[in-house]
Amino acid sequence: MNVTLILYESKYGTGKVVANTICPILGPAKSFDINDAPQDVKYYSNVVLVFSLYGHNSSEKILEYIKDNNIGFSKKRVALVCIGLNKQDGISEIIKIKTLINKEDVFTEFIKGETLINKLTYDEKDKIKYFCSKVGIPFNDLGKFDDSKVLDLAKNLREYFNTPQFIPPVNVTKKEIETFLINKNTCTLATGYGEFVRATPLEYEYYDGNIYIITEGGLKFIGLSKNKKVSLCIYENYVSMNNLCGLQISGEVEILQPWCEEYLDVLRSKDLKVENISKLPFDMNIIKIVPNKYEFLYSKFKNLGFDSKQIYIPEK
Numbered sequence: 001m002n003v004t005l006i007l008y009e010s011k012y013g014t015g016k017v018v019a020n021t022i023c024p025i026l027g028p029a030k031s032f033d034i035n036d037a038p039q040d041v042k043y044y045s046n047v048v049l050v051f052s053l054y055g056h057n058s059s060e061k062i063l064e065y066i067k068d069n070n071i072g073f074s075k076k077r078v079a080l081v082c083i084g085l086n087k088q089d090g091i092s093e094i095i096k097i098k099t100l101i102n103k104e105d106v107f108t109e110f111i112k113g114e115t116l117i118n119k120l121t122y123d124e125k126d127k128i129k130y131f132c133s134k135v136g137i138p139f140n141d142l143g144k145f146d147d148s149k150v151l152d153l154a155k156n157l158r159e160y161f162n163t164p165q166f167i168p169p170v171n172v173t174k175k176e177i178e179t180f181l182i183n184k185n186t187c188t189l190a191t192g193y194g195e196f197v198r199a200t201p202l203e204y205e206y207y208d209g210n211i212y213i214i215t216e217g218g219l220k221f222i223g224l225s226k227n228k229k230v231s232l233c234i235y236e237n238y239v240s241m242n243n244l245c246g247l248q249i250s251g252e253v254e255i256l257q258p259w260c261e262e263y264l265d266v267l268r269s270k271d272l273k274v275e276n277i278s279k280l281p282f283d284m285n286i287i288k289i290v291p292n293k294y295e296f297l298y299s300k301f302k303n304l305g306f307d308s309k310q311i312y313i314p315e316k
């Protein structure tokens with residue numbers, strides 16, 4: 001199982017927020033304060049070290065933990081996430097940890113942190129005051145933590161850790177996806193923008209690499225009017241962990257112009273008579289979804305010796 005361990009070292013809480021925000025997104029995962037870190041990490045395939053910068057005292061406990069427990073990173077995927085005010089300081093600290101764990105192939109990210117004067121201990125207030133006078137800036141709160149950067153980080157990290165290692169030839173993945181799409185006929189389409197989100201069960205038609213939905217209308221058009229990006233999924237009922245089958249598709253929507261050639265083709269492919277549709281006293285809309293990414297969790301891949309989750313990016 002691809003499980004992620006997150007260890008954070010944070011005095012004032014920013015690092016903790018980062019670790020605990022990314023944890024459920026990276027799941028299966030567990031986040032620990034470095035003071036409570038487990039000594040045995042063999043269960044984890046991925047390790048994320050989240051540490052904040054405090055001058056010469058940065059990542060002290062993380063470094064000590066790695067040395068004391070003789071943690072081996074060679075077979076693990078590793079990410080180093082540094083929080084601080086100055087990216088250059090972060091790069092130096094990242095190099096220090098990379099050298100200690102003796103691993104070059106590591107995911108790294110710097111997240112802008114913040115220093116709130118009223119949270120600091122007396123001693124550290126003095127250090128920051130000295131730092132501010134040295135660089136000639138007012139003694140005030142420094143930096144601004146932006147939690148949307150943490151969500152971007154989580155998305156990239158998830159992609160990094162979940163890249164399948166055992167991948168079938170691309171035509172095998174494509175064929176399994178197409179067979180599944182052709183055998184099913186109902187999807188859940190997620191649309192939205194801002195505060196508006198909606199999941200709609202819909203019948204679909206898979207045709208020539210695209211997905212078509214014939215629809216009289218509905219609230220999904222609120223999302224579609226503002227945001228052409230959609231996500232949809234098609235899946236089998238859960239039976240057991242050995243029998244998983246769920247396809248998630250990301251794509252962009254086009255609303256077909258009524259009576260254009262493609263619109264007529266879709267009606268014909270559904271055996272719908274054009275003259276009957278044209279006589280209806282209301283508009284019949286056709287939503288075309290052009291997929292740009294398929295994520296297919298399918299136990300059959302595992303039975304064939306591959307990772308059970310495969311990704312397929314169609315050619316444009």
Ligand SMILES: Cc1cc2nc3c(=O)[nH]c(=O)nc-3n(C[C@H](O)[C@H](O)[C@H](O)COP(=O)(O)O)c2cc1C
Nearest residue numbers: 010011012013014015052053055084085086113114
């Ligand atoms: C005493 C002290 C020293 C710091 N030294 C650095 C530093 O050398 N480089 C840097 O980029 N940020 C430095 N910072 C900024 C912190 O990294 C930033 O406030 C961070 O968000 C703190 O994370 P935390 O909330 O997880 O403790 C320092 C902050 C303090 C309080």
